[in-house]
Amino acid sequence: MFTKRKSGVLLHPTSLPSPYGIGDLGDNAFLFVDQLKKGGQSLWQILPLCPIGYGNSPYQSISAFAGNILLISPDELVKAGLLTEEDLAPVPDFGGPDTDYDAVKAYKLPLLRKAYQNFQNDPEESTLADFEAFCQKNQYWLEDYALFLALKAYFTARRNQGKEAEEFRLFQQETVDFLTAEEQTAYFESAAWCTWPKAIRRHNAQTVKKWTRLLAARIREEEFYQYLFSAQWQAVKEYANENDIQIIGDAPIFVAYDSADVWANQKLFQLDSKGFPTVVSGVPPDYFCVEGQLWGNPLYDWKAHKKTDYQWWTDRIRKSLEDVDILRIDHFRAFESYWEVAFGAPNAIQGVWKKGPGMDFFRTLEKELGKLPLIAEDLGIITDEVRALRKEAGFPGMRVLQFAFGNDRNNAYLPHSCDFNSIMYTGTHDNNTSRGWYAEATEEEKDHYRRYLNVDGSNVAWDLIRLAFASPAVFAIVPLQDVLNLDGNSRMNTPGIAGGNWGFRFDWSQWDEGFTQGLYYLATLFGRCAGI
Template identity: 45%
Template sequence: MEETQHCNPLLQRRRAGVLLHPTSLPGPHAVGTLGEEAFRFVNWAASAGFSLWQILPLHPVQGDGSPYASISAFAGDPRLIDPARLAEAAGIVDDGRPPADLLALAGETVAGEGHALHAAYRAFLEEQGPVWLDDFALFCVIRSLEDGRPWWEWAPELRDRQPQALERVTRDHADALERVHFEQFVFAHQWRAVRRHANDCGIMLLGDMPIFVAHDSADVWAHPDLFDLDEQGQPRTVAGVPPDYFSETGQRWGNPQYRWDRLAETGYAWWIRRVRRALETVDALRIDHFRGFEASWAIPAQEPDATRGYWFEGPGAEFFEALAGELGSLPVLAEDLGVITPEVTALRERFDFPGMRILQFAFEGGDDNPYLPANHDEVSAVYTGTHDNDTTVGWFASLDPDQQQHVLNVLGEPDAAAAMPWPLIRAAWASPACIAIVPMQDVLELDGEHRMNRPGTVEGNWSWRFEWDQVPAGLAEELRALSEAHGRLPADS
């Protein structure tokens, strides 16, 4: 395909991508880290012809491990910090001590003015402190002092951010605040190295930004005026989706709704800071629940489900014009799954944002199903499945024999049942869509036991990891040949 004339960097040529969150990388720690295995994965992905690595949100998680319910829309997940690289950068010995102790020792070392990282650390504090880091550190320290209770249950003077109370915490807990600061610096330092290596290998990092933020987060605590809260910090309305074919009561997510009127009065300053910080971390962004910028389902907070909600107008084009005015062209991919109105589609198309086409959704209904490959357009991203889907092997196995045969007939591979997921991968790569992305589980032909998330459940999710012995010899070459056949290799390959 010839180079296209799009302002969105994601759309300037055909690309192939792989979806894998860094926590799913192999390694000896509780989750994958930004160490040797991250660099090894980048090298493998580049050899396989991928030019996009899609990840989930990189923010700190709460109890259920979901990266979509973080205590911060700006901070990095400290679990991803690699101890060996931390020790090497700080010039100390990784003797197997607990991560918190290792961080403390590294922080003391880097605090010395003669250390190679000292100037970088001070610059990080000066740049990020006023934007989000100072509030985040206060939130973390106070949360610990308050035994992990949500911020609206804190002592009133801390809940309401009374200056004298915050000054007292700053004075009395300076060491604890410094540990949070340093932890975030280490995460940013290590992630920057991984991103630089990926970019050097011709791979863009595609991040993920949920439209809403968690009620119990540093963001809502620090900026309560931007959210629909009462005087005690409780939401008046929360986000969700209305009843539909899949749920008679809809979905009540519980995130507080934005006060878009107040955000507009500031020129959307908080959102601009958020997106700017995200694009300092990744090369492009998938925005989750994009339709919420046109209208979102607002549910009165006292309602137990989503049935009594109503459509709440979003900021629309004015919002993205404000972002573009400050940040330039927006490398955004819009998550536009579900019931999408013409107004949402018009908003997406106005700003040259590709939408998502999930092949697992393509085989129900008639020929007008928008997920069918024949109905894809160039300004879109096609997926075999996402982090919320079953693996393609698991999905196909769940179909009855007639449904399986229908899928294969539509794909033009009627005798390929035993070869799933490759018929679906080939269909994605052959699609007119500019971007084609496959989850790592599908690359490895794994069944439903290896899926990342089961929506509507709270246990057993977000913990999947792969091992290198699951990667067959010759797989990278096979994937690279597929990308070459469909014009998806990087330009200099």
């Protein structure tokens, strides 16, 4: 898997062009594959495909297994006979180029309901058979996920109607010692699973069966949406593979608290008797944030996972590798040790390092799944122990050129310090664009960059693309923003800032033919061109 020099582009499907306010899995996804092939590229890296969560982030999802149904293409639903062209009109004016997620949901979710109603009213035999086969294959996660969404919808509707005042009073009494009044209201109004009646909150088997019967119609609807997503995504992946392009996916190491994963598997997480986290995830102060980053995800009970031979993780990685060819494991260092912060802490400064499952975890997964095509995201505070774990596991690590320049002439991210078993990036989704980075860099960083590349700084993005492709790393990946030479207004995410992220989209008018030619030229020059 990691033996031949390759290169590719980082672009999440939400960032594709589309008239429907958000990139989707329609024609533009296939056109993007065509452009990659024309440019001699053989890798397409994406962000997590799972449903978005807090702040529209794909790293705070309600499921580690499900797909983001906002990516479903309305045009593909028309081709499938589930919608008509008239159903799509009128298409709203979604404003600027960035994704307005609220406006997208207001337009697309009713379309999905219409598609489901049409399917229910007149199911095409082959589609029905495919749908039933999908549900059967994915039963191990799909049933809990669909029930979770159905329950949230049910309790949200009741609370919007003011029918649960007594339950709110009881929830306030139960949580008065550790939640503020504002937090209590937020949990309750969002119908977080910790606010549900006790039996279903605890995922009691008999109660689950009861609610599954009561909400059967909504459950089947949610299952159908997942089927539609899977069918469209698999068509894109198959097209990419047919064109010798591999998909690199992304698996966040942690899951959101208010998720189907935590609700259905509470014994696998560090929760108290009321179902709340005792400790949560984060990282100490670093390059991105002086107070550290308080992610707030519940932490795993690794002893409990080990007792099951890491079955939940095995299922998760297996499912991910059905959707992608290679998988980046976000925050790899947490498998060696992770930053533990007390639940309710105001920031991540006062935390402690705790040991992760280490090599035992990866050995167990390999026994079940075979050789793992994983990339270790080993950025941030990396110790000798983390380096040793990655080396023993054999996974390539990440190198980011935006971190390479300054006063250290042997910086680990500089190409002359990089080994073959590495993935070289100009920047990631958490970085500024390369143009934006240079505009904000220190004079020392700018000077080092100019002298290292023997350039004047007038074409930073393509200078760094060239350097990434020339590096010894087995893979070189560049964000599309750098290919298009965009400034800092086009970055995907700013860590530590809750709002205004994940909205970047490009337009084909920004893609000059010279960019495709440039990618092909550099891929050929540095031995990364597909088919050569």
